[in-house]
Amino acid sequence: MFKNALVYHIDQWEPPTQSDIERRLDGARFTACRPSQPESAGWVEPRGQRHGALIESVAGQLVLKLCSETKPVPGSVVKEQLEAQLDKIEAETGRRPKGKAAREIREQIVHELLPRAFPKRSTTLVWIDLKARRVLIGAASPKKADAVATQLVDLFGGLRLVPLQTQLSPATAMAAWLSDKQAPAGFSIDRDCELKRPDSEKALVRYARHTLEIDELGEHIRQGKLPTKLAMTWNGRVSFVLTDTLALKKIELLDAVLDKGGAADPADDGFDADVAITTGELQRLLPDLVEALGGPLATAAGAPQPGASSSGVDVAPWDAVAA
Numbered sequence: 001m002f003k004n005a006l007v008y009h010i011d012q013w014e015p016p017t018q019s020d021i022e023r024r025l026d027g028a029r030f031t032a033c034r035p036s037q038p039e040s041a042g043w044v045e046p047r048g049q050r051h052g053a054l055i056e057s058v059a060g061q062l063v064l065k066l067c068s069e070t071k072p073v074p075g076s077v078v079k080e081q082l083e084a085q086l087d088k089i090e091a092e093t094g095r096r097p098k099g100k101a102a103r104e105i106r107e108q109i110v111h112e113l114l115p116r117a118f119p120k121r122s123t124t125l126v127w128i129d130l131k132a133r134r135v136l137i138g139a140a141s142p143k144k145a146d147a148v149a150t151q152l153v154d155l156f157g158g159l160r161l162v163p164l165q166t167q168l169s170p171a172t173a174m175a176a177w178l179s180d181k182q183a184p185a186g187f188s189i190d191r192d193c194e195l196k197r198p199d200s201e202k203a204l205v206r207y208a209r210h211t212l213e214i215d216e217l218g219e220h221i222r223q224g225k226l227p228t229k230l231a232m233t234w235n236g237r238v239s240f241v242l243t244d245t246l247a248l249k250k251i252e253l254l255d256a257v258l259d260k261g262g263a264a265d266p267a268d269d270g271f272d273a274d275v276a277i278t279t280g281e282l283q284r285l286l287p288d289l290v291e292a293l294g295g296p297l298a299t300a301a302g303a304p305q306p307g308a309s310s311s312g313v314d315v316a317p318w319d320a321v322a323a
Helices: 018-027 075-093 099-116 142-155 170-180 215-222 271-292 316-322
Strands: 006-012 039-044 056-058 061-070 120-129 134-137 160-163 187-196 204-207 226-234 238-243 248-253
Touching (some): 039 142, 061 271, 120 271, 134 142, 142 160, 170 215, 170 226, 170 238, 226 271, 238 271
Antiparallel strands (some): 006 134, 061 120, 120 134, 187 204, 238 248
16 A cells, blocks of 8 residues: 655644535546646545545545646757757847846747646555544655645645654664664564765665674764665564655565455455555554654644544544545
């Protein structure tokens, strides 16, 4: 279900009514880019069935899917046509456009090329856990996740999301685990790691499929390199790569989870089971990870971000959706 994820805390929200939810989602459906439109984003059916629901509720967990389309124009083509036009204007007038004038010509070229550009689409899953006041966005890049979070805020008025923050930065915690050759409780350190020097040199060391219980790693850390990626496993059930931006990459449910999933309903497309199993595991993994990173950091409002499930959100409107 999720290969990558970034987590946000619901800092503030007054959930809309069921009718308002339906109206907002219907008004924000995905539509393809128009001929001269460079990008478009909107909500599509999480289950993948045309004309289906735009929000799914499985065991109280809410799932949405955002579809984004872009029409990239090759920079080399733009540059080539821009140079040709600038040469032509210079030959005719004796002056070569610069600054604002050149930028306006470039923008016009891009506008003219857009109808011929090939669109590229991508989808991003969103999981809303109201009881834990948590939103998980299926992206590894903070920039992409923030763009999806903005779409959520636009969709649900009054929603305020804050990226999950912990008392210890992931880089600091990972450095301690590697130096001490000791994983936090409930976790094990796997065989992949990346360290980078944060100064201008940007020196990089990467280990792949290599034992990490070596003195050499501690020496790299003492020399100023900080871990930016570390492969880990939680309770023998979920493997992932933790990054210095608190993103989880390469999330994989292991055999200990999948072997106990039970027989699938032949009439089911597998969506409900996938959501239930994945969210169930991550609901337990995330609080343990937050604890391993020193606990949650207080929000701007002064209240700590919850590391585990908590109450306090009015879920009645969403219960109506689930019904």
